[in-house]
Amino acid sequence: MCHTVAVTRARWTTETVPLPPHALAWLTQRVGLGEPFSEVSVSAPPSTLSADAFTALEAVCAVSADDEDRLGRAGGLSYLDLLRRRGHGEPAVPDAVVTPGSPDEVVEVLKVCVEHDVAVVPFGGGTSVVGGVEALRGSKAAVVALDVSGLASLVSVDPVSRVAVLQAGLTGPEAEKLLEEHGFTLGHVPQSFERATIGGFAATRSAGQASSGYGRFEDMVESVRVATPVGEWVAGTAPASAAGPDLKQLVLGSEGVFGVITEVSVRVRPRPYGPRYEGFVVDGWEAGVALVRTLAQDGVLADITRLSDADETEVALEMAGEKAALLRKYLRFRRVSQPCLVILGWECRSRSATMSSLSGHKVVRLGRSMGASWLHGRFNGPRQRDALLDAGVCVETLETAAHWSRVSEVRSAVRAALVAELGNPVVMCHVSHAYETGASLYFTVLVPRDLEDPVGQWGRAKAVASEVVSSLGTITHHHAVGVDHAPWLEREIGSVGVSVLRAVKQRVDPTGILNPGKLI
Template sequence: MTRSWWGWGNVEDAVRGAELDALLTRARALAPGELTDHEPPDVASLGIPAARLSPPSSLAELCSADPADRAAHAHGKAFRDVARNLLGDLPHVPDLVARPRDERDVVDLLDWCSRDRVAAIPYGGGSSVVGGIEPRFEDGRPAVTVDLTRLDRVLEVDPVSRAARIQAGVLGPHLEDQLRPHGLTLRHFPQSFEFSTLGGWLATRAGGHFATLSTHIDDLVESMRVVTPSGVAESRRLPGSGAGPSPDRLFLGSEGALGIITEAWMRLRERPRRRAKAAVRFADYAAAVAATRAVAQSGLHPANCRLLDAAEALVNAGVAVDGGVLVLAFESADHPVRASLERALELCRDHGGETPDEPTDSGTDSDTASDTWRSSFLRMPYQRDALARHALVVETFETACTWDGFDRLHRTVTGAARDAIRDVAGLGAMTAAKRGSWHPAPRGSGGRPPASYGVVTCRFSHVYPDGPAPYFTVYAPGRWGAMVAQWDGIKTAVSEAIAAHGGTITHHHAVGRDHRPWYDRQRPGPFGAALTAAKAVLDPAGVLNPGVLVPAP
């Protein structure tokens, strides 16, 4: 397989043929536009400048200055990254890509970068959607991307404690392949699973497979080993500890700004053998939300508990409902789970839920809404890229809030998104080419854009007893050459609405550079000062991913 330099995943898996025709048909209904295809540029035509530095001779064999390699490491995989790549807009490219073979190489690379004040950007699978791996610095300093994917082994398995010591650069599928002979699994499957690494999950506090209980990678960590410019930090393997603040919690979510995670002991589980699932339909969205809350607070702990609103259900599950669809699933390696599913369905029926498809157990093939949505979920990034090539703005944003605040947050954020779509992708987009730049369209009366301006959908990616994690998707007509500015306008509007109504700027997509303005406002002042002080102690030269989490020194 060949990794795409400009977009998601493998070139061979791109959307084409009948799938593309069907996608464009749906797109015309969601966000009408001219839908002209634009081929991505050949990387050789981009004119990538020569590297501004050379590594010491002892590190030279680890480093690549190849323009195509550097271009592939310049951006993450957000819509704005893909849109810029399609335009050949790569103003910030790493000077070198270094691939350490072991932890000693990581130490040596950081020693060199600290000594020569070269920015070092830790890199796993490159799936960041928040500008977390882009060498975008105010001072324009030289940068080395430290690609950890050669550190890809499961080093040790403890079957008694059910844990494994794993190198941070291992991609999701290769990790599971190494655990499978032991009958064990990490069971952490983010949408980016195929193209993201353990270290990336830890550094961004990634959300994974489980919609309840162990929703974040944090919940699966036993101990970590981190290389910092000031030394190597390794926490003790323990099932739990009350000895002061957790050292692991300092580095979980630190996004490479405090150190480079090289390995971790991770809690495993037996591979599930029992499964039961169902899709519940609702005629009323408020009732669907109430049913989801009842399940989340029941103590049943489903592996999957994802609520799709009517638009999400129609677009990505092919189900027409007025209220929404709740996708439920239970799994276990030890005991039957059908009774848990039946109890959850009882709770849903109490709120008007219906199950037109018979709930299924493990080993049963079915064509339910949950199956359709899951297949669509895995193809979403490829479809996003195909639509971006046709000048459609398609992107997501997510948050988390308490149940008591959800209705207001949902109403306000959805309204802000629709207003922004009208402004940046409605009349403004239609006249952008004539003006040469984007400008907000005049507001009409009525407060909401016509359906032809685009669509906003919402699903719950994870749920907790005290609140959901709403995950929104925007589909809007764009204008070739202006799509980044159009999306930035939408993103700013929804981020302001989230911040104003008690949500987090991110539930599981990290902070990076794109979320920094709102993260700076969200975190408590004393904590921000302590984080800045920790950065100064661990990274005195300020070379680790400058500008992420805290201002660059």
């Protein structure tokens, strides 16, 4: 049977983790608090799935039209999703939840859905922050969420080639636990690791925190097995190939509009022996960008390479409480006027190579305790988001990537657009992933929630920021397109690009049942 993802999915965890008093005091003074949400109960509209379709699906696998199961798959985890679950805006609720238990059952479910003209939303961990799992029905009378949690096995491991085949519904921790038994790791740890799935990583071209060492998720994929309405499709056979364009890259990032990924064959690596994480401080954003660029262009990035701007560093220090006072004093003594925190972590790459390249830059070493503290809190963001929402704060993130020559321009332009739209928000930024030619920028925004129109408040802010990033960089470095970035896709890939994607969709999903309203 279906298992519910969480009772309402309005929170990341059911345990309330309140903000410490010093953090709350800082927040009140700098951001201002809004009003906590009043308790609302969100209900599911009646299911419109026909009895015939339900019976046909039931003949294939577990299917549920229970309200709780349906509400559990009504959207992802963007700020707007969370607002909907707190009574602001209408959540799109699927008419049923199907949970196939094998790749063959997924193929059968799609056949039934074609026959009964029912829309299908592939649902992994439901951590999309761009509307990717909104249960939109398009022109169809009914929509089902296809929950892949029943596909949760390690299919095979080839220790000689270091290749493992993982089913799509495995969450990050589940996949790592299974691989650990064979001495391997995938090394893919995004901040949503605890809930997101292998299929979701592939469908969104996810990037983990250690992407500089292990690569982005698409770099790890050897092949994908996909169920489409016209049959099964396996793309990718060898470590490298010149057999025409790489079709697996069409599936990676396809966000469930071409098919349901059921299995992913991935490159794995031996588990790291003695990983090491350290903190550093540089004086000012530009110095930090120059440092990370040097590491990237010298080919000596640490596996985890992360540079916070002065605002993000300031907030991190405020959140650290009393310990921060000592650190500030030390940094003043070292004549650092605009501290920007750098976290470097080595799991599979050489530390000495990074360190020798660092020697040409002015950096203050904070040592392993700062690295340990980052490691300890690496998944805290979503929990703190619960606490911030409870305090009446609008908190959301956005991300992009740009060439090195434009990285600082993008940061300034996004900040300016958000400040112009939101008044006096806190806008924090960090480089989260670095490449030879450029880097990604990840922004976190805090502002008191507009009590009258919280949906419009963030909708407008997101639109102005998207205008900026679409003119200077990519509309998304790793969050994917979903519903939220779709209006800007053509600007990025051009009308020919959009028509190529539409043509592929027409070929593999001729009646358009798969994930309506997403990507294209």
